[in-house]
Amino acid sequence: MSGTGRVGVLTGGGDCPGLNAVIRAVTRKGIEVHGKEIVGFRNGWRGPLEGLTMPLDLDAVENVLDRGGTVLGSSRTNPYKEAEGVERIKRTLEENRVEALIAIGGEDTLGVAHGLAGEGVPVVGVPKTIDNDLDATDYTFGFDTAVHIATEAVDRLRTTAESHHRALVVEVMGRHAGWIALHSGLAGGANVILGPEQRFSVDWVCDWVMRRFERQYAPIIVVAEGAVPEGGAEVLQAGERDAFGHVRLGGVGTWLAEELSQRTGNESRAVVLGHTQRGGTPTAYDRVLATRFGLHAMDAVAEGDHGRMVALRGTDIVRVPLEEATAQLKTVPLHRYTEAQALFG
Amino acid sequence: MSGTGRVGVLTGGGDCPGLNAVIRAVTRKGIEVHGKEIVGFRNGWRGPLEGLTMPLDLDAVENVLDRGGTVLGSSRTNPYKEAEGVERIKRTLEENRVEALIAIGGEDTLGVAHGLAGEGVPVVGVPKTIDNDLDATDYTFGFDTAVHIATEAVDRLRTTAESHHRALVVEVMGRHAGWIALHSGLAGGANVILGPEQRFSVDWVCDWVMRRFERQYAPIIVVAEGAVPEGGAEVLQAGERDAFGHVRLGGVGTWLAEELSQRTGNESRAVVLGHTQRGGTPTAYDRVLATRFGLHAMDAVAEGDHGRMVALRGTDIVRVPLEEATAQLKTVPLHRYTEAQALFG
């Protein structure tokens, strides 16, 4: 299709630092190099479903590089669960003269993109997962920022732990993979690191805690929100749900701090970092990675190389089939946790 | 007393960024200017009670200025609740040839200092309250750091709130005074600020939340941990206590987020900043204030001006009677909250 066509962009799923950097790079590369017009779709897949658009010119993407969140808004809307979803999207793209769509999002968003590609919609994906649990790419933007924020928190909590001779549990993001826990734990000098990949023994945690106290230091335990003790999730206060029926965040960290208090006789406390990990200005690393993803995604569009997703391999940006986005969850290999134990005591 | 005497230092109560800066300034000024020897007492009042000391020379206070926590350790031990507490302290001071003691701490620590001063112990106080709720001084160190950290969190959460069209509640420190909530709320551009000084109406909060959504922005609510809704603390999940019988932190923020979810139909979330606010490297402001407090406290000791506490008034460090440390809680005047409402909508 000719360079006079328009290219659409949308962001789906959870907030992630770097989304605006991708949008900016896509927009600038499209306009400045490939002579495209760029149109933003608002609120994830709801945008093309309902025809919610936002013009993206050079001025629109000034001053967004260092901003968290997404200027396009996001949602978890799935067009495959909407009546005539695919047809409505095709119609919107046609009405807006959109020759190709760049979809920035995680497993769900890219799963939809993959589906649409199979039905002839020209789509290119940009992977986004703050948990870094996508096997098709070495890293995704947002992850470094989350690790940075969690590490700052661990740094700050360490002096409190030391001053009060107290164990502190820090609960970080990571439902299915412990990458944020592993990296922020390594960077913060954590004395125990617990991920969701393997059930943990509270006795084993207590052993490290006591060893640390015996050395006259205070322990910091970094635990992923998805970590589960031996005995299973039922051991946690599994019944607690919020007004919308979602299981409350913060379960495992708070639970573990109380277990440690009871078993060691030393008053432990938990801090649940929660949403602070996913907002705000991206780190330089994430801005660079997100910018490179955006530049390359637009190149793929310009080359008509649809049904693909950009990915980081080593220091290169490559293209992989969109289906790889959802093929395999990348969890932390257990030997990485074992290796980290040299740093615990 | 001659310059050959020794001066003791201790830190009591909760962790607070800037404690090490005070210790460093006391030590350096004592040694370099007044020709004193300095001896640290460990773990608050437990130090002089049990004779736990730590030598403080110039090398000992290198590299501590930018460190959070306290190299002396802390505790909440109250010698007036210990058998022969005062006598034991007097004995320790005598055995260590300590001519005067500098006590760095909050209401409790300085209350003990005031009591000891009344019994002839030469003591000078340095006020420490991260909540900034001490009437005798304009500001105390640690407060600016806590506000800085809470503001960074609000900054980060704003982009998440906007991207997801969601209300976020940020619970900050402040049991009896709302200074951290007020300042971090002003600095972060909060859309509602709630302190402990006045019971708040959830309906009124909902009004601000809805107004914000109507303007197509997302609201951030900053609430002090000590804030109480109309109806009183029983309205909160007052029954929840941890393994040590302490009421759980995080009550009001989490409760309010759920109330907002139910009443507005918009999914709200709470983030409880907790201990991250009180650890880690102090801001430049707090390092300067803490350093000035330390220098002046040592001057007071050198001049034999005991029973006094250093305080900030405008840009000057002054001395006030130790009893002022505990005389009056400095809460936020209600007109300060009213004034802030111009910035809410």
Added chain:
Amino acid sequence: MSGTGRVGVLTGGGDCPGLNAVIRAVTRKGIEVHGKEIVGFRNGWRGPLEGLTMPLDLDAVENVLDRGGTVLGSSRTNPYKEAEGVERIKRTLEENRVEALIAIGGEDTLGVAHGLAGEGVPVVGVPKTIDNDLDATDYTFGFDTAVHIATEAVDRLRTTAESHHRALVVEVMGRHAGWIALHSGLAGGANVILGPEQRFSVDWVCDWVMRRFERQYAPIIVVAEGAVPEGGAEVLQAGERDAFGHVRLGGVGTWLAEELSQRTGNESRAVVLGHTQRGGTPTAYDRVLATRFGLHAMDAVAEGDHGRMVALRGTDIVRVPLEEATAQLKTVPLHRYTEAQALFG
């Protein structure tokens, strides 16, 4: 005057973190509380001279609180040096139905404001000086941010100095007053602090440097850009001027590092922080102070209390006559430098 009038705002002189926070507070308080319309004048006094305006409504001041610089732009234009300057300003105000003007700026900008007030223009001032050298107020916004940035630099440079056993000179802002040098020097643990208030002896600096090396530590010297060695400014490379005839920044720091290299035989290096100190996001402290200044300036306008300037005294915002803005330069009292020497060795 009725609430239907319009209030003008402008920012003059050099960049300073917090300007946007003042603009935001003025705008919101004017609209939400006092029912005013707010009009921004662009590029300092050039705005009212040439009728360059920018509407300021609630949307215009969303997302500016944490932004450095000024959304209104700035300039050093002085209407008293322009033909019919005052008349043109009066005409612009009339044409734009501006009942009162809030001028945010330093000595020059507020000097003009004072002059205009004397000629019947209803004007209220907000003081801005990143150097903190205005006697009428305890502190001004921007200063804390500059100190914060300079302190971070000193923190970073310390480890380099230590690792390489090298003296490092850090040149900070401060043409006529050494407040930034004093505060960042205290906060960063500098081993010599040099301000413009008193000529310094290089021999004396060398003594401190050698003492520090003898203790097996490396020295950091913080020097204000306006500091002058004994012998006077001619000693520096006074001839060097840039393309516009301005004396080059960075003179004294670079000069001092070379003097130290030659005299001590230890290779010293200088870092000139320059403009990094005056841009970017304001600290929480500066955001709060700037916001309070803005709220109170609008109150003064609403009360018709013209010819006044807002100022910080202790913890209160007060109003002082505009002429105080230019009356007296607030330099660092020499005893403050002497006091700091306890921390040098």
Added chain:
Amino acid sequence: MSGTGRVGVLTGGGDCPGLNAVIRAVTRKGIEVHGKEIVGFRNGWRGPLEGLTMPLDLDAVENVLDRGGTVLGSSRTNPYKEAEGVERIKRTLEENRVEALIAIGGEDTLGVAHGLAGEGVPVVGVPKTIDNDLDATDYTFGFDTAVHIATEAVDRLRTTAESHHRALVVEVMGRHAGWIALHSGLAGGANVILGPEQRFSVDWVCDWVMRRFERQYAPIIVVAEGAVPEGGAEVLQAGERDAFGHVRLGGVGTWLAEELSQRTGNESRAVVLGHTQRGGTPTAYDRVLATRFGLHAMDAVAEGDHGRMVALRGTDIVRVPLEEATAQLKTVPLHRYTEAQALFG
């Protein structure tokens, strides 16, 4: 060799954030997993030359993870330029019962290590180059921190540039490779990026500057210290040397700002970041990478796999021959600069 032997560690060359993280990981892994004793050699190769040692046990590496610099000190001493250098090193290692040596450093340090390995000294290398210009590894620690600091500076300078409609030149590190310029330029949204790989045309820079001004924005130019204009280095003030005969840093940035001032008529300014880029606390990314390097280097020692260097390939730590450390300078491919131009205008 048995686990009862001792392992030596040294750090050579310029300061770099993450050195202490390597030392800590080496020490902890050696003691906790491999049952080694660890001995530090002070001040680079001077340590083993002169027998300057420092015991490294678990306590020695507490609280160093987040510290910049190196607790071992550094130097640029080259034993091949010292009389009987190799023999003296062998003797020191023998006297200290050191079975293997871990050398952390850049091209020079690892070149010596490679030479020693050829003479039978069991040595393992850890690569360190803040400029990221080593071909054998994807990234080295310290680089991310330098980029982070440079990006923060660009962020701060942008608002100043915008407020004053002025071009700002930021000179960053990079003598032979422009990686820091490229990454901080991409992350900071620079409007021109200049590296040492290719001579730059000032006219071409002026074109971008003017285009930016025409769009009503202000330009930021990021230039590597090693960048050279057409016409060659003589065009710069090449004569200027400091007291030790070293060419002064800051040449190209300051020169370029003056050229831009003269050619565009718009007053431009330069900021030379200098040493601030290489000191202070490492980013989380660098702490993780440095820690992994340290862990793996000790594994290589334990396995007797000498003459090797650890390196990052994708997400894996691998081992490569030590000679690769000096084989090939990794410069920025020119297409990476071209690609970035889409983001300039």
